[in-house]
Amino acid sequence: MDISRFHAAFFEESRENLDAMEAGLLALESGTADGETIHVVFRAAHSIKGGAATFGFTAITQLTHQLETLLDEARGGGRRLDAAAIGALLVAVDALRGLLAAAEHRDAIDEPALARAHAGLERMLGRAAAGPGKSAAPTGDAGPGRWRIGFTPAPTLFTSGNDPLRILRELAGHGELDVACLDARLPAFAEMDPFEAYLAWDLMLPGTVPRKAIEDAFAWVEDECELAIEAVPETSALAPPPAGTAGNVVAFDRGGDARAARGDADGSIRVAVAKVDALINLVGELVITQAMLRQRSAQLDPVANEALLAGLEQLDRNTRDLQEAVMGVRMLPVEFAFSRFPRMVRDLAARLDKKVRLRTHGEGTELDKGVIEKIVDPLVHLVRNAIDHGLESPQQRREAGKDETGTLTLSAAHQGGHIVIEISDDGRGLDRDKILAKAAERGLAVPDNPSDAQVWDLVFHPGFSTADRLTDLSGRGVGMDVVRKNIAALGGQVEIRSRKGAGTTVSIRLPLTLAILDGMLVSVGGEVFILPLNAVVESLQPASGDVRTIAGEARLLRVREDYLPLVDLAAQFGLPGGRGGAALAVVVESDGSRLALEVDDLLGQQQVVVKNLEANYRRVRGISGATILGDGRVALIVDAAGLAQAQRLQAA
Known part of the structure; x- marks a missing residue:
């Protein structure tokens, strides 16, 4: 079977897992995480590792193996994830993004970035750099004999695309694997259910294999199988594990009802954007045809054609409802744009030696996918401006009687047929006198006794900046003309509100859809x-x-x-x-x-x-x-x- 046709799904799911890992790590660093966060991060890493191993992406498999080793120590309570450890994990996440892009587009791997990620994880694991992918020697949590593993997959394991052979191959990589396939539950042919799973496996592994390695192999299917792991003496015969075994047996059985409920709750499918666009285009053609019929029907005798006109009126309502429903398919929560900023704010704050608290509101507000994709670059520029030139240093904030940690707020809300996105900071604000002086220096036309709004509007002139020192990150005003141009191209508007010493708010008003x-x-x-x-x-x-x-x-x-x-x-x-x-x-x-x-x-x-x-x-x-x-x-x-x-x- 040609498995390359599944690559696109793997890359998309892996990017989603990387987003989940990054969000979880940032939550752990900020102290806002709950007890489940570390497990979510670990499962995301393990899913990427399993998929990469299936498709033969060795570099991704090796890096995620190191990454999940560190995460496993943390989730087991053997390690506290401090700032240094989270920093190393985030560097590894960045390297994984690069590896995924290289694998997807068949580009060369960024070897220096990969080496930095491996070295950072090696330092955190406290072992000498032994080269990418080499793991530590097995620890002695295994019994003196062998491991017996009873594995019975649920039907949902197969329908969700998981392959038991992949799990067996991973187990075989740890040592000699004895396999027995059991069919004791196989009914008569006439009674077979094509959606049921009747096969089970009884496996034996050497006792030198860490128990953790066995559990990790089944980690991403533990909710879709019955699993029993038992330490047995070397002399024990290969036999099915006894029912109700206690002690070293770990069972993961959520029951058929739980699995069915989970399957019913998972009501989403992946659809290519091109297919959605084609559907929207067809609905647009239907709307145009319906408008033609409505215009032609205006010339008909309403008495002689009462039934026809009533049907056309019903068609009008149905077409309008269909149009709104189909347009909703392209609507995504603005969280898709906001989700990239926690990491960016963290890195910029560390680079500029500032303390920044990021707050977001209205992440669930929906916006057309095309608008979200085009608004990201202006938002990135505005966030960089706010951190670099809007927020003061901790010392300056203390001297001004402020909290040394500045607050940056991203918010989104619907207003009529538009969405309003605001980027606010509680920094130094815009300096009215400085802006007017700069405008006079450049010969810009300024009305007599200009209002604040007219003064703030001057920063949108090309190349306008009042920053004393321009950096490679931003300059308050530098590029603001491009921001306004990009937003205007989307049919939107942008305005600035500011108060000296209290902060600045940039408000962007956008249409909900471009279609x-x-x-x-x-x-x-x-x-x-x-x-x-x-x-x-x-x-x-x-x-x-x-x-x-x-x-x-x-x-x-x-x-x-x-x-x-x-x-x-x-x-x-x-x-x-x-x-x-x-x-x-x-x-x-x-x-x-x-x-x-x-x-x-x-x-x-x-x-x-x-x-x-x-x-x-x-x-x-x-x-x-x-x-x-x-x-x-x-x-x-x-x-x-x-x-x-x-x-x-x-x-x-």
């Missing part, structure tokens, strides 16, 4: 365009005197006390009917800039399914995507952020 858009339909030059509703500020019908032309070309629209750039969408996209004066104007805001878009008519609001125009046609300046309307026509979605950026470049 569906709430839009305003407008008519321009006989075509229909979609304006993202979250970018629309207001619509108005300007008077002729409100439009001004400067430098012979640029046009400005007066909106109360402000003058905004006026963009003729018909001229922008080469459509007939461009005007010298605006009939209707829609004010949009993106990336902190406002501009007015000249349109012919407002057609209403509608939720539309977003189609990727670049993948199906080509990139069009000022257009972010497309959709299909109920009458079958294609409508382009206006890129408000792109138009705003073009206006800024033109003004510069």
Whole structure:
């Protein structure tokens, strides 16, 4: 059998186990772990080791063998996991990530990183560096004779993908293994249940094998089998272990009812993202078709076609429910983004000699998978900024009368059809005077008597920073323009709140999904365009005197006390009917800039399914995507952020 087809599942499950190990180790270090945490970490390591051994990934097997040896001493009470031991374990976790990536992509192994991981674990185990994968000599917990092992798998052991032969191969690696296969429970052929397991094994191993090694071989199937381990004299004959054996017998039998209950509770399956995306695309097509039917049915006689119209109305409700259900498949808890920060905060705090307490709220808040993947980089930058330049050193905090341990808070919450993610610290806060001085030095335009929000907005200018010393980690303000640009590309907004000496909060507002858009339909030059509703500020019908032309070309629209750039969408996209004066104007805001878009008519609001125009046609300046309307026509979605950026470049 070609087992390489199972590699993808192994790599995915191993990465999940590494995440569980890292989270558990950080909890142990911070003192927030419970008594089960060390066992969770050990089982995760043992699962990776077993899978790696099955697929022949020797380097992974050797490193996890060392790692679980240290963990086994800790879970047995023979070792306390101090900061140094947890540090060595975390280095090993990093090395395992590298080994998994190398095995998955068939790249070369990072030998220096692997050697550091082995050396760190060897130091913690208190033995001379004997080379990767060499274990200590067996300890004398075995009896003077042999080990007899009775092993009866439950049906769930096979249905969960475990292979008893893998366990036998692992046991055979410790010494000469005698195996007897028992079928005493085998019924008549007509009474056989294809989902039942009728076979059992009676095994013998030399007494020099550590009992712990035997228990470890069965550790990941102990809930799915009946297991008895007994020390017997060398002269004992090979026979099934007696029922009810006491003393050295260890039994792991949770019973059929418990196993069935556990199987019923495990109601998840793994599905490739491509399949989910294909399903969402098909539902999008169904929504478009349903919208077409609704538009055509509006012309029917409601009396003569009462039954048909009632059926179409029911189809409308069912389609809407189906759309929401399918979109929920791509929704993931924001914990998938937050989970990487405990380790990063720990390492940065140690590197900068600071004390940082990380708190998270709303990890269960759900967000589209695509949005989560694209928001991680901005969050990483903001967290680094907060630790490097936001939080003071322990001495500075003591002098300011604060707790020497700074607090960094990540929170997420739903607000309407959006999610708001906030990164807060209780550090020194932004310095208003310093920012204004830096803006004057760079010649940036600043309004008279600017508000705090206007001052904080200055840090989003490219290259803006007030840091006295820039580091390789961050600079408060350095790269903030990229943060805002990336968030704007997701249809989101970012703002800063700060108080000197009390801390800073960066608030990010994002749409829940990128696949569906709430839009305003407008008519321009006989075509229909979609304006993202979250970018629309207001619509108005300007008077002729409100439009001004400067430098012979640029046009400005007066909106109360402000003058905004006026963009003729018909001229922008080469459509007939461009005007010298605006009939209707829609004010949009993106990336902190406002501009007015000249349109012919407002057609209403509608939720539309977003189609990727670049993948199906080509990139069009000022257009972010497309959709299909109920009458079958294609409508382009206006890129408000792109138009705003073009206006800024033109003004510069």
